[in-house]
Amino acid sequence: MVNNQSPNLVEFNAVYVIVAREFKKFIRERSRLFSTIARPLLWLFIVGAGISRLVSPDVGVPYIQFIFPGILGMTILFSSMFSSISIIWDKEFGFMKEILVAPVSRFSIVIGKALSGTVVSTIQAVIILALFPFLGFKLGLFQIIGVILICASISFSISAFGIVLATFYESYESFSVIMNFIIMPMFFLSGAMYPVKLLPEILKVASKINPLTYGVDAMKHILFPFEKGKMSPDFPFIIDISVIIITSIIFVLIAGKAFERKG
């Protein structure tokens, strides 16, 4: 029989083991780590370097520094989405059933999955962040810690969003749909490549409903706090943080509901 430990510990164990599984698989799959690191590097040093020749602001933040928060955001976006969308794989290959028939609350499953995405995404973001000296940044310890904390919270929010998406899809054929119609637009409309304030009105609206925008914006506040020109952050820092927290909560609640018994 199952022993009677406190219910909180039971839920904690479930969350822990779901994260541990993801972490173990992440360590084992070198190719996954490699490809999620390679993508931001390509954008940073090829696309970024190219465009910075084209747009060379006389004052303020150089372009390659400007896109750095966006590239961190991209690393997180891809990695968190992949992690959450692995739920579709788990459904297809049956492992999700093993989790769903276990005596743990559906919210623990969602939180475990969201934290899985958070852990692997934050690790990758930190690897990219370590490049900052090569881009001409001079960051203090508090700035570094601040960026890492923001990376972790965006990772959680995007992972939770990915879980919501994954609950709507039954098979991995839908993966390319998510890739082309959700992930790519989310990246382009996040203020990663160009300031939101310079966008045409309709794209501005689209950027404002994109949760990633606020994460990227929060990092801009920390990475270039003294920029006042057109490359400056688009929203107040407090708004950025509030949006990240509120969207995280909303996505977790929706995902938790979606995980309840079907049909």
Next chain:
Amino acid sequence: MIIKVENLTKRFDSITAVDDISFEVEEGTIFGFLGPNGAGKTTTINILCTLLSPTSGRAFVAGHDCMKEPADVRKAIGIVFQDTTLDKDLTAYENLVFHTYLYNVPKDEMRGRVYDALRFVDLYERKDDLVKKFSGGMKRRLEVARGLIHRPRVLFLDEPTLGLDPQSRANLWEFITKLPEKHYVTVFMTTHYMEEAEVCDKIAIIDRGKIIAMGTPDELKRTVGGDVVYIKTTDNVNTKEEIERLLGLAVSEKEDELYLTCNMGDTCIPEMMRTIGEKVLSVRLQRPTLNDVFLKLTGKAIREEEAPPEKGIKEYVRAYRRRKEK
């Protein structure tokens, strides 16, 4: 009663997968759900293990209501699904450890229980191999081991031998029949193989969502009219009269062989032998199979219906879910 089901019905749009079924399962027995694919067996299991809500009716497992107390039901059950639910990118050991965390097995017992389970299914030597390297039989055994690790009161096995070679099937059966005694667990299994259902203490035959017969394998077989005894003798004419006088049963003759139908073939043969013994050349006893039972009840053999309906209902359920989710 460890499982109690009352008037359970499950509809997917217009299709009724489970149609007003009721049954009870006694603790410590092996209960079999026998029927062709698409009969509603898996749907019933999914309701009992809290993955699906019924349209109407009630179900209790280990005294808990499957709809109202799903967490208590989940604690009391172990499940081996039709399709494998292992993580192929983890080792056998890691798959089991994952399970111990989900079911809150005490930390100090964890390793011991996992090793015991691996030894029980003969996979201890392979514990550090990734599951994707395992054969179908090994995966199934590992899943049974996993299903038992948290010491459930009921173990659900949904078509446990599907897709296994005859040797693995035989091994798995030997192993399953020992479960109630060795692990104090009640086994609820589904199958569409008649031979497999023979090991059950009680069987419910299900077709098109309805239970059409229920009882022990012997009780069910008796409903098709008993055993047939075939006898070859040196003197058919006289022996025929002697047997008819002795047992009061009609004896017929076909192709030089006498045959008669009786309820208990195994006890009536020795009785006959005592009087007509020296004239007998050979005797054979043909007992009805569960397939005969199914044939009698539905007018069709169970195997005839195999592949297409299964695909049909599965596709249907999937399409239904997709529509619902959108």
